[in-house]
Amino acid sequence: MLNPFSLEGKTVLITGASSGIGRGIAVECSKMGANVVITGRNKQRLNETYLSLNGNNHIQIIADLSNNDDLNSLVEQCPQLDGFVSNAGIPKLMIVKFIQKESLEEIMGINTIAPILLTSALIKRKKVIKGGSIVFISSISGVNISTLGESSYSASKGAIHGFVKGAAIDLASQKIRVNSINPGLIQTDILKLAGEMFSEEQINDKLKQYPLKRIGQPEDVAYATIYLLSDAASWVTGTSIVIDGGFTLA
């Protein structure tokens, strides 16, 4: 049966696949038939993802994307790709008056500069085939909303939102589509940071502001990613999908 959402036979690179959303995307893509190339920094956790993949035509590559040599070697090792999911990212809470150059450079480096450079290098080396699809995991933060202490994180994600539009135009001649997903709160290790700062009560209060009354799961983001990677989305480019349980409505 023809399934326009299938990823059968497609090869997809996923960054930040050693944890959270990236791991969810890798596993779900493999279940939809994709061969995945997964990358991250932590060897053990990346291997845990590798072991939970469906099927066996998969590759894992260790790389720190804030390091140029690692980034270039990742590109070299990549096979031809039908899809690329730029998901690796870090949170950082910094109120405006305590923003330091070093911390700002760190967050912009990982959330903004590395994803842009990696995209550029993959295109330059002709690693993304004609008709391919690129998906950025951005955030509602910086695109739709922001919250206390998130100005730098928002800036790093808002920049990606702009890049997606420009890249979609540049790459349209090769029929490569570029889109992003803006998730709300998703249950991953990133929330440990929130747990350090806020009490359980404060976090529960936040969750009450989600009309669908639950926190998101990595799969919620993975299913939207699968759509954007699949042929079902072949006329979709330069856009973003909010996946937030209705949070930005409330």
Place this chain on the structure above:
Amino acid sequence: MDVNEFVKHFAEQFDETPEELFKPTTLFKELEEWGSLTALSIIAMVDEELDIRITGADIRNSNSIEDLFLLTQAK
């Protein structure tokens, strides 16, 4: 850093509260200006001035400014 210097840095994080209200014994959560923003400021101030990382829980476990100071000394 001694407790008085800590109190001074603590006070600097507030924009509306008069400085003379800040003493080692001040119950800071009772200040009108206390809230998420000032809490994040205190965490960042301790990081910048003392190079010590405190958490929201440390703040929740302190009542007076001195309590928080002693907590940083124990880290």
